[in-house]
């Protein structure tokens with residue numbers, strides 16, 4: 001009940017920020033362009049997809065249209081993913097620090113509200129906002145392709161859940177860094193550093209990080225770190241499979257939810273011990 | 277019933293990662309507050325007043341000792357639904373309006389949405405904020421913030437109310453209004469615990485007060501008990517006092533001060549007063565007025581802190 005109140009007001013807090021409006025605006029623009037421009041023409045050679053009347057595909061046999069649509073949906077989902085990560089991180093990284101500010105945290109914690117409950121409510125609020133945005137984008141694109149091209153790709157629709165899931169895993173890291181640093185710069189830097197440098201290094205640790213030393217302790221530390229962190233790019237590959245409706249490797253998802261639980265748990269522990 | 281009880285409470289803050297610094301904010305602090313009272317906690321800056329309130333809300337973890345609120349051992353999350361709190365320098369989320377603040381924090385205190393809604397209007401009325409209810413709190417003035425903060429502390433109809441400098445930044449009329457609100461709450465049987473620097477104000481409303489300095493409880497009692505003993509007399513005279521008379525008076529009574537046409541003295545007994553009057557009359561000094569003033573809480577506070585510094 002109180003968690004719902006927290007989620008609702010976090011929603012409101014985010015709506016008052018420009019970053020989220022930009023994200024929603026870009027989504028709307030892409031949706032509108034897709035809706036207006038996509039069309040289909042049939043000829044004796046097959047089906048041709050068009051954008052603003054210009055063909056964007058060769059004439060396709062009827063059974064290849066689905067494949068073509070799915071591939072373009074993968075492209076759109078990758079674009080959305082980058083948008084969500086970039087603008088989403090900027091928009092939401094400040095949520096937890098704002099809650100922990102001197103003078104504000106006193107108000108929250110004087111209520112019959114556990115510290116874990118407060119952190120959970122705030123995180124779920126940020127994640128819920130992202131979910132709405134993702135669902136809005138994916139849902140509208142899915143509908144457009146369904147109505148205009150006749151391809152109803154349920155994998156694409158369900159990818160809105162997995163994209164939000166990836167964001168949630170990343171957010172556990174952001175919230176953890178926010179609790180530690182009580183500001184938003186470190187969570188933002190940490191998230192991007194992980195996404196673009198550390199995550200990649202860990203993924204290809206056998207080719208890169210292993211070369212630094214042959215020390216087994218060092219190598220098991222690197223391995224340990226790899227398994228503790230969320231598996232962003234492996235999950236992204238899973239999302240591509242989901243949209244292409246090919247088989248998905250769920251292992252990275254399971255591993256990442258454990259990682260998210262760990263970061264959240266440590267975050268709560270740190271928060272609980274603190275004096276305000 | 278004892279509404280608030282602290283038993284040998286100590287709090288040591290440790291700050292700094294590398295060079296650790298320890299601050300003893302509360303040292304073996306014991307205090308009991310009866311339900312239905314207005315209790316004032318006084319002390320100089322950094323005495324530990326805020327720290328004490330924060331331990332009662334589990335915002336700060338005590339280093340040792342026991343704390344009970346409403347006969348419940350802390351820490352306890354649920355008991356906070358029966359407590360109201362106005363923090364010092366509180367900051368509400370700026371994107372909310374005054375009434376949204378009450379709705380939000382009211383729901384977080386465990387009151388149902390419709391109940392909160394029905395309480396908002398009378399509470400805003402009570403603290404004199406009705407006309408600013410739809411303004412974003414980020415545009416509020418200091419006094420407006422304080423008033424909405426008080427309303428927020430009362431939104432769950434609490435049994436115990438903690439107020440940290442409630443009249444800070446509020447204009448004189450507003451301060452009187454707040455005092456009236458507190459008196460009224462007391463009449464409804466609420467327990468009010470307040471921290472304040474404004475001794476004259478605390479004196480006006482508190483049933484009991486405690487004085488805290490450097491983490492230690494110096495004294496506790498009713499305002500009468502704390503101010504008992506000393507009286508100040510101010511004697512108005514015509515003309516000025518000759519030096520010889522003045523020296524003679526100083527020899528006779530302690531703490532005599534001459535300020536233009538007024539002579540102030542701290543006197544233990546009325547016999548002393550009469551001797552002083554005799555002296556003045558003998559020297560043909562016309563007396564125009566005699567005013568008897570009880571020591572204020574401020575006087576005893578300053579004396580107590582001074583003695584503490586001296587020892």
Ligand SMILES: Nc1ncnc2c1ncn2[C@@H]1O[C@H](COP(=O)(O)OP(=O)(O)OP(=O)(O)O)[C@@H](O)[C@H]1O
Pocket residue numbers: 275276289290291299300301319320321322323324325326327328364
């Ligand atoms: N979170 C904290 N970390 C470290 N030290 C703290 C913390 N909060 C308070 N202190 C220290 O504890 C002591 C008591 O502070 P406290 O805020 O309780 O005083 P106070 O009586 O409320 O003062 P004031 O009248 O100025 O509000 C001070 O020396 C202060 O520096």
Ligand SMILES: [Mg+2]
Pocket residue numbers: 325326327364440471
């Ligand atoms: Mg204080």
